[in-house]
Amino acid sequence: MKKWFKTYLPFSRATVQAHILAYPFETFMYFFGMTIGIFVVYYIWKIIYATGGYNLLEGFTFHEMIVYVVLSFAAMQVTDNGTVWIIADEIKSGNIIMNLIKPINYHMRVFAEVGGITGFLTMVMIFPVLIITILMVKIGTPITMMFFIFSLILGVVISFLFDFIFGMLAFYVKNLWGIGFGKYALVRLLSGALIPLVFFPKPIQGVLNVLPFKGIIYTPVMIFLGKYNSEEILINLLTQMMWIAVLGLMNYLFWKKAITKLTIQGG
Amino acid sequence: MIQVKNVTKDFTIYKKDSGFKGAVKGLFVRKKEIIKAVNDISFEIKKGEIIGYIGANGAGKSTTIKMMTGVLTPSSGEITVSGLIPHENRIENAKHIGVVFGQRTQLWWDLPLEETFTILKEIYNVPDDAYKERLDYLVNLLDIQAFIKQPVRTLSLGQRMRADLAAAMLHSPDILYLDEPTIGLDVLVKEKIRFAIKDLNEKYKVTVILTTHDMSDIQELATRIMIIEKGVIIYDGSKEDINKRFGNNRMLELKIENLSETLLQEVSVMCHKKDKKSIVIHEDVVLRITFNQDRLAVADILGFVMSQCKVLDFKLRDQDIEDIAKRLYAGGIHEEVV
Numbered sequence: 029m030k031k032w033f034k035t036y037l038p039f040s041r042a043t044v045q046a047h048i049l050a051y052p053f054e055t056f057m058y059f060f061g062m063t064i065g066i067f068v069v070y071y072i073w074k075i076i077y078a079t080g081g082y083n084l085l086e087g088f089t090f091h092e093m094i095v096y097v098v099l100s101f102a103a104m105q106v107t108d109n110g111t112v113w114i115i116a117d118e119i120k121s122g123n124i125i126m127n128l129i130k131p132i133n134y135h136m137r138v139f140a141e142v143g144g145i146t147g148f149l150t151m152v153m154i155f156p157v158l159i160i161t162i163l164m165v166k167i168g169t170p171i172t173m174m175f176f177i178f179s180l181i182l183g184v185v186i187s188f189l190f191d192f193i194f195g196m197l198a199f200y201v202k203n204l205w206g207i208g209f210g211k212y213a214l215v216r217l218l219s220g221a222l223i224p225l226v227f228f229p230k231p232i233q234g235v236l237n238v239l240p241f242k243g244i245i246y247t248p249v250m251i252f253l254g255k256y257n258s259e260e261i262l263i264n265l266l267t268q269m270m271w272i273a274v275l276g277l278m279n280y281l282f283w284k285k286a287i288t289k290l291t292i293q294g295g
Numbered sequence: 296m297i298q299v300k301n302v303t304k305d306f307t308i309y310k311k312d313s314g315f316k317g318a319v320k321g322l323f324v325r326k327k328e329i330i331k332a333v334n335d336i337s338f339e340i341k342k343g344e345i346i347g348y349i350g351a352n353g354a355g356k357s358t359t360i361k362m363m364t365g366v367l368t369p370s371s372g373e374i375t376v377s378g379l380i381p382h383e384n385r386i387e388n389a390k391h392i393g394v395v396f397g398q399r400t401q402l403w404w405d406l407p408l409e410e411t412f413t414i415l416k417e418i419y420n421v422p423d424d425a426y427k428e429r430l431d432y433l434v435n436l437l438d439i440q441a442f443i444k445q446p447v448r449t450l451s452l453g454q455r456m457r458a459d460l461a462a463a464m465l466h467s468p469d470i471l472y473l474d475e476p477t478i479g480l481d482v483l484v485k486e487k488i489r490f491a492i493k494d495l496n497e498k499y500k501v502t503v504i505l506t507t508h509d510m511s512d513i514q515e516l517a518t519r520i521m522i523i524e525k526g527v528i529i530y531d532g533s534k535e536d537i538n539k540r541f542g543n544n545r546m547l548e549l550k551i552e553n554l555s556e557t558l559l560q561e562v563s564v565m566c567h568k569k570d571k572k573s574i575v576i577h578e579d580v581v582l583r584i585t586f587n588q589d590r591l592a593v594a595d596i597l598g599f600v601m602s603q604c605k606v607l608d609f610k611l612r613d614q615d616i617e618d619i620a621k622r623l624y625a626g627g628i629h630e631e632v633v
């Protein structure tokens with residue numbers, strides 16, 4: 029374990045370091061963009077609640093809805109971390125070879141990198157936003173907070189494993205841009221990043237329950253909001269873990285197949 | 296140390312017809328074509344050898360190296376490197392090899408060079424004191440000190456290549472794969488890199504597999520030459536024996552007073568009678584004859600020409616690797632194999 033950290037932590041460190049060195053302005057703009065995004069959605073919901081005169085909408089009070097918006101935004105930032113593009117780029121440019129000549133596991137390396145950036149952004153931006161929101165609306169307890177963080181980490185892993193499979197399509201598809209954006213929009217919708225999943229018609233909710241995307245954002249955020257009792261929390265966490273196992277296995281099999289087919293252009 | 300047995304690597308490419316119609320058609324039917332990038336090659340490499348692996352663009356050099364490093368899986372045949380099958384034990388194999396691809400870099404683009412070295416130390420788990428000693432040695436050898444604190448993206452190509460070579464050697468690998476490490480470099484940097492490779496080989500018995508288009512790299516470094524053409528290894532042996540394999544060719548240059556068309560014709564006929572593949576050309580007053588000395592004696596040519604006209608000067612030259620490479624790159628050296 030210690031050796032494992034020693035091998036892969038440098039990738040996290042280097043990426044964060046390079047990120048800060050190369051993009052200080054972008055890092056700031058990212059924060060700025062996120063804040064604007066949250067405000068836009070905040071006002072939309074404010075109008076919906078006010079004009080409809082609702083106290084509760086599908087079980088959400090206005091305050092809960094705001095926390096949902098902020099948290100799902102933050103969760104989206106940490107779970108959508110560019111994995112697809114790192115992989116697709118390296119496969120397409122052939123630079124993946126510079127990783128394969130090293131005694132490292134490629135999945136681990138990519139995870140260390142995106143995990144590094146994610147951890148960094150979480151520390152400097154998402155935590156502050158989160159804490160301010162919680163202090164303002166006074167929702168959540170230390171216990172739900174703990175389960176939320178644990179569930180969110182599982183969500184990050186689910187998202188990573190899914191993105192990794194998606195990125196490996198670059199072995200077969202020349203240009204991932206188009207379907208990459210399609211995937212992004214779809215995952216946002218199906219994971220509950222845009223609206224809580226309870227807003228979907230019942231049959232669709234049934235389908236969403238058997239897909240992995242719910243575990244990326246909806247599950248952790250609902251846990252935080254205290255919408256689940258302890259039994260439901262357990263079931264949801266187990267479901268997330270099951271998806272990690274399934275996606276992990278799919279990754280293993282797909283990678284094994286893709287790597288023997290690997291052809292590296294140029295050089 | 297390295298065994299390659301009957302290794303073949305096929306790539307499947309899908310051909311599309313040109314133009315819009317072809318593109319649309321390509322959506323439904325794709326013409327499959329199989330390229331044998333490497334075709335049934337076999338060789339063995341011993342510890343401490345420096346292999347000069349040459350061949351024209353697309354001959355299959357990089358594909359061979361990628362298979363030996365375990366990045367690509369052979370379509371058939373067997374490779375073992377220090378007892379391991381590289382593509383099955385990629386990670387274990389990677390611990391003992393260093394690789395430089397001239398067109399790529401393994402350095403962290405946005406970080407100071409020094410940082411890359413520190414990261415590599417951790418990835419390869421190099422102990423502190425061994426690392427310090429090694430780094431000192433490499434920094435001196437490749438003259439890196441001056442730019443070690445600069446971000447990699449600010450380095451010149453020559454600096455970057457030296458840094459890449461150092462990076463590939465930090466963990467003291469037994470085998471060093473160098474795929475066109477001198478491409479695009481000026482003479483001085485090339486000199487430095489050659490010196491470093493030689494030093495590493497002599498001091499640490501590092502086995503080197505080097506591809507290059509620069510024959511002076513080969514001349515200076517290689518202890519053994521392998522030539523690959525269209526996926527097939529057509530020569531594997533010493534620098535000295537190469538002439539035997541590719542015809543004992545020589546070139547005779549004669550400076551002649553009043554060189555006439557008739558004379559040219561006559562010399563040409565005379566030479567071709569004995570060596571059908573001899574080449575007679577002229578530039579101003581210089582007559583240049585390339586011939587196989589097993590078939591045509593220098594004395595015969597000289598005697599014949601001198602009986603016809605006045606020779607002002609002459610030069611006789613053995614074919615060197617450069618000539619062989621030229622013919623090789625021009626295509627089809629095997630046609631001239633005797």
Ligand SMILES: Nc1ncnc2c1ncn2[C@@H]1O[C@H](COP(=O)(O)OP(=O)(O)O)[C@@H](O)[C@H]1O
Nearest residue numbers: 291292293295306332352353354355356357358
């Ligand atoms: N990824 C690939 N897909 C299809 N064909 C390839 C691929 N890589 C190499 N080739 C083909 O294999 C042959 C050998 O290529 P390569 O080993 O790169 O040659 P070299 O390094 O000697 O220039 C070439 O014909 C090249 O076009």
Ligand SMILES: [Mg+2]
Nearest residue numbers: 295356357474
């Ligand atoms: Mg090549």
